[in-house]
Amino acid sequence: MKSTLFALVLLLGLNASAWADRVKDLASVAAGRTNQLIGYGLVVGLQGTGDGADVSFTAQSMKSMLSRMGVSLDGPLSDFEQGASAGKIDIKNVAAVMVTAELPPFAKPGQKIDINVSAIGKASNLRGGNLLLTSLRGVDGEVYGIAQGALTATGIDANAAGSKVSIGVPTSSRVPNGATVERMVETPFESSDHVVMNVRESDFTTTTAIVNAVNKSFGEGTARALDGMSLAIRAPADMSQRVAFMSLVENLDVVPGEPPARVVVNSRTGTVVISRNVRVTAAAVAHGTISVAIAATNEVSQPNPLSLGQTAPVQNAEIAVTEPKNPMFLFQPGVDLRQVVDAVNQVGATPSALIAILEALKSTGSLRAELIII
Template sequence: MKTFRTLLACIFAMCWVVAFSGPAHADRIKDLGGFQGIRANQLTGYGIVVGLPGTGDDNLEYTVQSLKAVASRFGLQLPPGANPGMKNAAVVLVTAELPAFAKPGQRLDITVASMGKAKSLRGGSLIMTPLLGADGQIYAMAQGNLAVGGLGAEGADGSKIVVNIPSTGRIPEGATVERAVSTGFDTAPTLTFNLQRADFTTAQNVAAAINRKLGFGSAEALDAVSVSVKAPVGADVRASMMSAIENLDVASAEPSAKVIVNARTGTVVINSAVRVGPAAVTHGKLTVRIDENQRISQPAPFSQGQTAAVQKSGVAVEEERRPMFLLAPGPKLADVVKAVNAIGASPADLVAILEALKEAGALKAELIVL
């Protein structure tokens, strides 16, 4: 009887561990993707920077037109033939990112880049510039003094030096939001959560985790990316629900086996899902050496010959012999790396070995060459 009670206690303890222990490699849902419509929006504007110390566009036609347009805002009409000097001004493109839920009055950081012949924007000030969205509407107004990290200097003889990029600068909090972007999260009948990486297993796991939290039927996987969630009425209730969903832990699926090769830099990245079938690999090194030497040929005494330089060439071929290395079936990433190091392959040689394994059908992975 005592043995039976002990066994029952052990079974209960095991069930408790299984029921309340979390997944071994769980990720928060917020780290796997985001809700549809809740995203940043890009803003762009065309403006003019003034106050430059002679490093501006220098009389470009569109710079002159831009300056005349700025002057006309204040009721100043320049004569038709007037062509003011533009060394102290430059036309620029202004870019900014409008985050989700940004409200009027909030500040944005902006980037200002010259689009003309300006050598440097250091010391310049951006005149009030509207920033437009993809729909052509004004969502922010930008203005302020530029902070430029680059610099340039030029000598009288034409020599010059440039550090970083002086024709681009930033204005921290240089724009003010004038219009909010509607996300529709408080009015749409359902909310859609989109994964950053398409995977049917992960999408099903996300839907199952939401159903365990909110109740069966609250979420369903639409495809390998999107999970639809039934949303209650009211912005406050939805915000609380979305917060709870984002902090749920989900076991994401193991990624597909991939080998990434950067042919320009020789970088090779192998993920943990890569497997190699049984294969024998040998890696040899062939070296061809050619030596060129000159010798002086002396004629025999009392002969009619002349002293001359004679070219002597030596050609030799050396082949470094290495034993064949056997790859056991189904090794993991650590075994692949160990095998490659054993045959002494360089990054360039490793690419050739991986391509050969792929052609032989021994590499169980997708080979991607950048």
């Protein structure tokens, strides 16, 4: 039974005036970038699912932290690593973790941000743990945040009678609003004469459209293009006026340039996404498969009466070869997306067959689009 081909078709720009976008959806302020933070910490309060004595740096970190808090630990580190058996802290309830976070643009001291916590030792589960005070540093080595709090681990890892069930990743968790911003990131937004905006996808047409829209609304020379990705906008020096001005700029309507012709194929699921500008030059395509069916029939051979013969099993095989009569279809020069989909559907091609057809058209140079297979 032939499968019906389902293709997700993105028809962009059928009516340009109806597809105007706001500047804030097409570009962002260059000074408003995010920054990555990272830190090393300890999670305590685990139910025996921590690193244990085999991970020496966890024991060293715990001993160093307690020493700074005025707790003197007698005896060598090897005794400390033995845990509760030596009358010390049970290191199996502690896990060494890496803490990461993303510092939003223009974040101010005192604001809360989310953090991600991931085990780096032999901890098998972080559920129920509590992250101790951890410094979050930027790429320059400065502390920009302080993290602490109870972990929210959604993963489950259960063992019973030799069977194991895992749902999610129990060695990774989050702490919503688990970090407090301690330092601002200096940006040129307050001091520069111009505000630079970056288009999310480099496109000369879109950049030019944004520049024209700003100059039309606020006067010629207010904005100028730097390249296909960036543009500079002359903004007021007063911060209150600058923020209000950028609010007006972000809400301007702009007709962006149409994206390049692309065909994106997901080979695992058979999903095919074709943009509107895909074109095919003259090409002839034939699609068909040969099916071979082999059927075996088991029978019993009986000898004739009084022949002194013996009964014997006999296996008969039948082989049938069928080839569907799928016609060849012809692509005329300049064929657009809708005609490509209609032609493929007429021959009953499956998504996997469409992928093969697109690859063949690309190899012959007939497909006027970028073919991306993921």
